[in-house]
Amino acid sequence: MMHPANVPLGLYLNHNSPVHRLPTAAKLISVIAFLLLTGILVDTWLGGAIALAIVTLAYAVAKVPPMVAFRQLRGAVIILALLSLLLWWRAGGEQALTTFLALLAAIAVAILLTLTTRVSDIMDTLTTAMRPFARFGLPVETIALALSLTLRMIPLQVMAATEVLEARKARGTTGSILAFGVPVVIRTINRSKAMGDSLIARGEGE
Template sequence: MKRRTNIPLSVYVPGDTFIHRMKPSWKILILIVFILVTSIFCRTIPLAAASVLLPALAFVIAKVPPKIAWSQMWPPLFILVPLAAFQWWARDFEYAVVMFLTIFAAMMAAFLLTLTSTVDAIMESLEDSLRPLARFGLPVETISLAMSLTIRLIPLMFETVYEVLDARKARGAGFSPLAFGTPVIIRSIRRARAMGEALQARGVGD
């Protein structure tokens, strides 16, 4: 069975564009501001659509190949589309479209961060930015480690989802939320437990 390698947050596209050269800590700050602004002010479909165009333009500036960009962004649609459909049924069409576009725009911006910055660069930049706060008792290394683990675990989570889907497809099984979700949750718990034991064995957090 062919193993997927282009999974979200696991691909880095080398480049020498302005976006590549920007410090990852600044990218994170811009990402947070972007998410806050779009969440608060994008209440209509045109504004929500504009929020998607901004990261799309940034993808063009960063010269990210369309094939790689799409490979990062299509998996979340399996969650976003049903969620938007439910919101359409529960509330109204405009609310569902606005919600879909603003969330998708935020995910595009987050993917751009990891496509143009290595995980090591993100963590090093974040730690350098937070280091002045260490004098006030802020656990800078712990925060950087938590961020690093979070970024590394997201692609592993998608990989687990793909493996379960491939296994069910190989057996000719139909889609069942319970039969799909149970092995994903069990594998995720096992991975988290193994990682926790590995960190404990290395004395992290002592």
């Protein structure tokens, strides 16, 4: 069995939990509703803390091991902490803390969806939901694939940023935001190119 600390970011966890057993459509609607409500209603650090507490409870119900949750969110915490320091300097501590908690809750709930739902199930659900619009020429399968890949890319992007931070820490360097951002952008471009080549090879780009 794979050690919890070695579970790749965003990898589906094959557990028998109430969250896993929920219909994919219900999970998608819940995630979208949570993101919308968080963006609209959370304007204080207390609201952000409540949103994060709700997601934490969902992780517990989904039976996600603490070590897995820690590894999944470690990179996001580091990145958001750095961004919050900049926001603290510009807008104050309360605004920085509110933003940190709200964004962490949003990222955590998106990652939870990928941990408890197979990408194929997400694609099938999105395709079924958009099927009526196919008669108007809407490329249903392509859109469903794009949305599914977007969800999958969230943990992968966090992983890329984490790898850059860990590499800089190993070299004993700190540097500027630019020195951190450039390697992340390069990794993102390379991953996108590799993914695009893979899709073209499958005939998705035709």
